[in-house]
Amino acid sequence: MHLFVVCAIAFLLLGCGISPTSPDWSKFIGLTLKWVNKKPSLDKVKNMFDFAYANYLQFAFPADELNPLNCSGRGHDHEHPGNLNVNDALGDFHLTLVDSLDTLAIMGRVEEFKNAVNMVISHLSFNRNVRVQVFEASIRILGGLLSAHLLVTDPTQPFGNLRLNGYDGELLQLAHDLANRMLNVFDASPSGLPYPRFNLGSGLKDNTTSEACLAGAGSLVLEFGCLSALLNDSTYASISRRVVLDLWSRRSSVTGLLGATIDVNTGKWINRMSGIGAGHDSFYEYLHKTAVIFGDRQMGEMFEEALNTLRYHLRSLGSDCLTESGYPSVYWNVDMYTGNRVNFWIDTLQSAWPGVLVHHGDVSEAVCQHALHYFIWQLFDLPPERYDLIQEKPLLNFFPLRPEFAESTYFLYRATKHPFYLHVGQHILDSLDKHSRARCGFATIHNVLDMSHEDRMESFFLSETLKYLYLLFDDSNPVNLNEEDYVFSTQAHLFPIQRIRKLIENLVPNPFRTDNSRTRTDLHVANNTCALPKLAKSSIPLDEQLWNKIGKFVHSKMDLFSF
Numbered sequence: 001m002h003l004f005v006v007c008a009i010a011f012l013l014l015g016c017g018i019s020p021t022s023p024d025w026s027k028f029i030g031l032t033l034k035w036v037n038k039k040p041s042l043d044k045v046k047n048m049f050d051f052a053y054a055n056y057l058q059f060a061f062p063a064d065e066l067n068p069l070n071c072s073g074r075g076h077d078h079e080h081p082g083n084l085n086v087n088d089a090l091g092d093f094h095l096t097l098v099d100s101l102d103t104l105a106i107m108g109r110v111e112e113f114k115n116a117v118n119m120v121i122s123h124l125s126f127n128r129n130v131r132v133q134v135f136e137a138s139i140r141i142l143g144g145l146l147s148a149h150l151l152v153t154d155p156t157q158p159f160g161n162l163r164l165n166g167y168d169g170e171l172l173q174l175a176h177d178l179a180n181r182m183l184n185v186f187d188a189s190p191s192g193l194p195y196p197r198f199n200l201g202s203g204l205k206d207n208t209t210s211e212a213c214l215a216g217a218g219s220l221v222l223e224f225g226c227l228s229a230l231l232n233d234s235t236y237a238s239i240s241r242r243v244v245l246d247l248w249s250r251r252s253s254v255t256g257l258l259g260a261t262i263d264v265n266t267g268k269w270i271n272r273m274s275g276i277g278a279g280h281d282s283f284y285e286y287l288h289k290t291a292v293i294f295g296d297r298q299m300g301e302m303f304e305e306a307l308n309t310l311r312y313h314l315r316s317l318g319s320d321c322l323t324e325s326g327y328p329s330v331y332w333n334v335d336m337y338t339g340n341r342v343n344f345w346i347d348t349l350q351s352a353w354p355g356v357l358v359h360h361g362d363v364s365e366a367v368c369q370h371a372l373h374y375f376i377w378q379l380f381d382l383p384p385e386r387y388d389l390i391q392e393k394p395l396l397n398f399f400p401l402r403p404e405f406a407e408s409t410y411f412l413y414r415a416t417k418h419p420f421y422l423h424v425g426q427h428i429l430d431s432l433d434k435h436s437r438a439r440c441g442f443a444t445i446h447n448v449l450d451m452s453h454e455d456r457m458e459s460f461f462l463s464e465t466l467k468y469l470y471l472l473f474d475d476s477n478p479v480n481l482n483e484e485d486y487v488f489s490t491q492a493h494l495f496p497i498q499r500i501r502k503l504i505e506n507l508v509p510n511p512f513r514t515d516n517s518r519t520r521t522d523l524h525v526a527n528n529t530c531a532l533p534k535l536a537k538s539s540i541p542l543d544e545q546l547w548n549k550i551g552k553f554v555h556s557k558m559d560l561f562s563f
Contacts, residue, residue, distance in 0.1 A: 036422040042473040044429055048442070049107065049466045052457065055440040056096050062123055064095035068441030069455040076130045088133035089140065089459070091200050094124055099140050099459040101148035102494050103467045106479060110160040117148060121170045126178055129201045134185055134194055135216035137178065139282075139491040140459060142223045145175040146230065147493035154496070158478035172230055179227055179236055186239050191267040192246055193217050210265040214258055218247045219282035221290050222489050225512070229503035238511040241296075244287070248302055256309040257336040258283070273342050275333040276310060277350035282490040284310070285356050292359075293487045293497050294504055294512040307360070313339040328368055328550045330389070344390040346376070348383050352404035358411040367416070367541050368550070370408050374424060375554035377405060380448040381431050389554065398454065399445040401436055403464030403492065410468040414483060418541040425472045432465070464492035 052066070060066040063073025075092045077083040089095065097116055104113040149171035151162050181203035185195040188205045194217055197206035220240040228237035250267060251258045260271035260279045276284065284306055291300030314331045331353065332341045351373040357366035377383045383405070384394030406428050413421035435451045436442040442461055443453040471479055479486055485497050504512060540547050 036419050036426070038422065038473040038475070041422075041426050041429055042470065044433070045466055045470045045473065046107065048429075048433060048437075049103070049462060049470070052441040052462060052466075053100060053104075053112075056457075056462075059440055061097060061119075062094050064090040064092065065459060066096065066441045066457045067455045068438040068443045068457045069453060071440040074456065076128075076132075078130070081131060084133075087131060088197070089136040091126075091130050091132040091137065091141075092128045093126065093141055093200070094120065095140060096457075096459040096462060098124070098144040098148075099463040099491070101144055102151060103463055103470075105148075105151050105159045105162055106467060106477065106494065107470055108160060110162060113148075113151075113162055114164055117152065117164060117171065120145075120148075120174070124174055126174075126181060127201050129199065131197050131206050132200050133197050133216065134182055135196070135219060137182070137200070138220050138223050139489060139493075140463070142175050142178055142227070143489045143491050143493040144463070145171045145178070146223060146226050147489075147495060149175065149230070150226075150496060150499070151494070154499075158482065175227055176231060179224065183235075183239070186243070189264045191264050193243055193262065193264040193267065194220070195264055210263050211261050211270055212264050213261050213279040214247065215279050215282045217262070217264070218244050219286045219490060222286055222293065222487075222495070225290065225294055225504075226495055226500055228507060229500050232503070232506055234507045234509055234511055237294075237507070238509070241290075241299075241511045244283075244290075244299070244302075247283070252336050254337055255313055255339050256305070257313055257334070257339070259336045269336065272336045273333050274310075274336040275314065275350070276331050276353050277333070277347040281349050281352055285352070285359075285490055288356065288359055289487055289489075290512070293495060293500055295501060296512040296514070298514045299512075303360075328372060328546065328553055329365075330372065330553075331369075343388075345386050345388040345395055346373075347386045347396075348399065348402050349404055351383075352407055354408035355404075355411040358408070358415050363412070363415050366408070366412055368546070370412055371540075371542065371547060371550050372554065373405055373408070375551050377427075377431075379554070382435055382445055382448050382451070384448045392555075394448060397447040397449060399448055400456070400458050401432060401442060401444060401461045401465055403460055403468055406465055406468040406472070407492070410472045412541075413472055414480065416541060420539060420541050422472065425469055429469055460491065467492050 052068075055068070055071065056066040059071040060073035063075045065074040067074050074086070074090065076090045077086045081087060098120055101113065101116055101120070104116055149169065151159065152164055152167055152171065154162070157163065181200060182198060184203045185198045185205045186192065189195055193212060195205040196209065196212040196216055198204065199206065221237070221244055224236035224240035228234050247258065247262070250262070250269070257274040258280070259269035260273045260275070262269050274280070284303065287299050287303035287306060290296045291303060310331065313334055315329050316332065330346070331350065333343050333345070334341050354366040354370040354373070357363070357369065373383070376387055382399050385396035385398050385400075386394065388395050406425065409421050409424050409428065412418075413425070432442065436445060436453070438453060441457045444456045444458065446452045446454040471477055474480065479494065487495050487497055489495065504510060
């Protein structure tokens with residue numbers, strides 16, 4: 001196996017070269033942190049999940065989501081087809097149930113998992129006259145079905161006996177059906193880029209808009225690639241991978257940056273903003289994960305180039321934030337053609353970036369980027385969807401219980417074993433329970449300034465947010481014991497690396513095996529010492545002076561143009 005592949009897998013969850021043995025943090029002096037008893041937090045996550053999931057089944061199923069204030073179900077808004085905030089994700093396809101399947105398995109809910117799978121097999125049909133978003137249907141439904149199928153058919157059964165009597169691949173058949181309904185959005189496009197929405201029942205593209213975001217069009221390859229592996233049919237892998245290459249070819253010839261949205265009819269960029277948050281995030285995440293799970297060296301090279309470009313044009317200041325004597329680095333939103341800053345806000349989806357950096361082995365920078373988002377979290381005790389660092393105020397006040405900060409916290413703990421991240425996880429858990437708990441579940445925060453509620457519990461709260469928090473506090477979980485063999489999708493669905501790799505080897509043609517990779521990338525990891533960063537011997541994982549600078553940066557207005 002190429003060294004690139006070996007270290008890429010090691011990078012994914014551990015960071016290359018990081019010892020799985022926890023340091024003796026009890027010897028370290030610090031501010032307030034002490035030894036962490038994980039069991040109460042683990043039990044709390046279980047109780048929160050059980051409360052929300054049981055109420056979804058009681059009050060909402062077969063609808064897509066639970067309305068936690070009124071104890072009712074929410075499905076596709078047929079009366080208001082333009083209500084994209086709801087209709088992009090909700091297709092009357094039992095969304096929360098499908099999205100939660102592998103969370104049940106990971107939490108050891110064996111019988112609940114089996115019951116849920118049987119409910120999906122008995123009830124799920126895609127013959128619905130509804131318009132949904134390709135991206136959301138792929139990451140939530142397609143990913144949920146594929147992950148559950150892999151769990152049921154896993155020969156090792158690490159999560160307990162999840163096998164179902166008489167199971168005949170029905171989950172895979174449903175995934176295949178769904179993917180086939182999506183294919184027309186690629187075929188009907190003049191540019192080959194997928195239309196963003198389609199009719200679930202007919203598979204026909206939606207003509208209301210041709211504007212697709214970078215992440216929406218370019219983040220289908222992991223789910224489509226795994227489907228190809230399981231079906232031994234390269235169609236889905238080839239078409240989704242081709243889109244990534246097409247988008248990549250449209251980056252700026254001056255800066256190398258990609259924009260936010262593109263017209264799939266013309267192939268021209270509409271929104272020129274380049275960033276790492278909403279509309280961009282999972283495109284870069286999937287470049288790296290495609291390299292890891294499928295052994296795609298070309299995608300690995302593209303991620304390396306993208307990372308260097310983003311650092312050069314978006315990130316302010318020095319490269320090593322653990323020893324930086326100036327102000328902390330921030331990834332700003334810039335114009336894709338000039339590299340000039342276009343605004344001074346960051347959004348909650350950017351808090352997934354530290355996790356991406358950990359996957360790549362850049363633990364030092366991940367520590368610093370995570371700290372920045374933690375200070376924003378502390379401003380309100382839950383973060384606003386979008387926060388302006390100059391105006392020092394939220395620009396979008398709501399918070400739909402997103403998982404990205406919990407995700408990065410989990411991966412940083414797995415990489416460093418620093419107890420700071422357990423305390424952050426406890427803070428996240430307590431804040432969610434305190435501010436979002438409602439009569440029948442956990443409600444979206446309508447406004448973080450007064451913690452008012454919106455009657456909606458998105459499926460990712462169960463499929464991602466609570467899953468990552470559970471794994472943070474469960475060291476003995478099979479995922480953590482075998483973390484070098486798992487990759488999470490952008491919706492936190494679990495995929496086994498080696499099993500998919502073996503299946504991919506049988507694909508003919510194999511779109512992930514390319515011969516045009518540059519030789520120098522074979523050894524790019526070998527030239528990295530892969531060393532654990534020298535973490536501060538205190539209750540925080542970085543230099544106290546830098547920690548204070550980050551806090552001041554977030555909490556006190558300053559002239560950003562002076563540095």
